[in-house]
Amino acid sequence: MANITVLGAGAWGTAFGQVLADAGNDVTMWAIEPGIVEAIQAEHRNPVRLPSVDKLPDNMHATGDRAEAVAHADVVVVAIAAQYARGALEQFNGLLPDEALVVSLMKGIEKNTGKRMDEVVEEALDLPTNRFLAVSGPNLSKQIAAREPAATVVGCTDIDNARAFAKMCTTDYFKAFITADIIGLELCGSLKNVVALAVGMSHGAGYGENTAAMIETRGLTEIKEVGTAAGALPETFYGLAGVGDLIATCGSPLSRNYTFGYNLGKGMSVDEATKASNGVAEGVATAGAVVALGEQYHVDTPLAKAVTRVLNDGISFDQMIAEMFPKNITVE
Ligand SMILES: NC(=O)C1=CN([C@@H]2O[C@H](COP(=O)(O)OP(=O)(O)OC[C@H]3O[C@@H](n4cnc5c(N)ncnc54)[C@H](OP(=O)(O)O)[C@@H]3O)[C@@H](O)[C@H]2O)C=CC1
Numbered sequence: 001m002a003n004i005t006v007l008g009a010g011a012w013g014t015a016f017g018q019v020l021a022d023a024g025n026d027v028t029m030w031a032i033e034p035g036i037v038e039a040i041q042a043e044h045r046n047p048v049r050l051p052s053v054d055k056l057p058d059n060m061h062a063t064g065d066r067a068e069a070v071a072h073a074d075v076v077v078v079a080i081a082a083q084y085a086r087g088a089l090e091q092f093n094g095l096l097p098d099e100a101l102v103v104s105l106m107k108g109i110e111k112n113t114g115k116r117m118d119e120v121v122e123e124a125l126d127l128p129t130n131r132f133l134a135v136s137g138p139n140l141s142k143q144i145a146a147r148e149p150a151a152t153v154v155g156c157t158d159i160d161n162a163r164a165f166a167k168m169c170t171t172d173y174f175k176a177f178i179t180a181d182i183i184g185l186e187l188c189g190s191l192k193n194v195v196a197l198a199v200g201m202s203h204g205a206g207y208g209e210n211t212a213a214m215i216e217t218r219g220l221t222e223i224k225e226v227g228t229a230a231g232a233l234p235e236t237f238y239g240l241a242g243v244g245d246l247i248a249t250c251g252s253p254l255s256r257n258y259t260f261g262y263n264l265g266k267g268m269s270v271d272e273a274t275k276a277s278n279g280v281a282e283g284v285a286t287a288g289a290v291v292a293l294g295e296q297y298h299v300d301t302p303l304a305k306a307v308t309r310v311l312n313d314g315i316s317f318d319q320m321i322a323e324m325f326p327k328n329i330t331v332e
């Protein structure tokens with residue numbers, strides 16, 4: 001198969017690295033933390049970010065050296081926390097082989113620029129659009145690391161590249177579908193994290209499934225409206241990467257976004273919830289960017305606005321609901 005390098009040995013980077021290794025590829029993990037590199041290389045484990053896996057496959061290696069990591073890569077997969085991706089990738093600019101494909105697993109919007117990860121990756125690496133791919137779907141890392149059956153969507157403007165990478169990440173337990181709708185894929189993955197924060201808050205505040213369903217339904221509409229205004233295909237939002245990922249992320253305490261929201265709903269401050277989080281909750285930085293995207297495209301974003309009010313102004317969950325659903329609107 002292929003030589004594939006994964007940049008970022010977090011929970012999903014490591015679990016997806018295992019999928020790629022199970023599919024028969026030779027996988028090199030690059031991480032900034034020397035302790036993680038050492039543990040993967042010496043013990044075939046990532047005790048910091050993915051402790052549930054006792055032994056990673058033998059065809060998974062690790063290095064902390066940037067040039068060595070990517071020198072022979074056919075594909076470079078990026079799994080770095082979204083707000084740090086640009087800075088981290090700029091240090092790889094000029095090191096990648098000329099024809100290498102670059103695949104983003106990230107689900108976030110850059111806070112300072114409002115840019116999607118396809119834009120950030122292409123700018124940071126001077127990468128042509130046809131060599132950028134995104135992977136997004138209902139993919140809670142711990143369950144995929146346990147090899148439970150799951151599926152994802154691989155996107156690329158060059159559908160042959162999407163098809164080629166989908167083959168490289170298909171195993172008996174992990175299936176990949178393809179699309180050319182990069183904008184849809186990026187916005188589904190990033191924006192559902194904001195919805196998961198709100199649903200987590202609802203459960204943390206003590207409410208049940210009706211409240212969660214009300215938020216999820218509003219969230220899906222909001223994601224679709226912002227996304228289609230930005231150029232995405234509407235059908236992407238009703239597929240695996242859209243409603244599929246919304247169901248998984250809003251329904252599981254394994255989601256860092258859901259859990260972050262749950263802790264806020266129970267009364268923690270943003271600082272306390274950040275300290276309690278086991279990995280990055282991308283929705284926290286992305287919420288404000290969604291509001292800005294809404295303003296840019298003249299689409300109302302009551303859910304994202306209400307979530308930013310909780311994050312920035314510390315309003316209660318009940319007040320958030322009142323702001324999301326003013327008395328004079330009808331909600332579908
Ligand atoms: N976990 C999941 O279930 C899924 C996650 N995703 C998305 O994938 C992305 C990564 O998630 P995940 O792996 O779970 O997150 P984690 O929080 O587990 O890991 C984040 C990764 O980013 C790295 N990182 C942070 N800052 C820097 C930096 N300045 N330079 C280099 N590396 C840095 C971390 O390195 P270090 O460990 O050394 O701090 C770590 O490898 C996110 O955008 C997330 O939304 C998508 C689908 C599923």
Ligand SMILES: O=C(CO)COP(=O)(O)O
Nearest residue numbers: 137138139140255256257
């Ligand atoms: O995107 C995910 C599942 O598809 C993971 O969600 P979290 O980043 O909230 O853990």
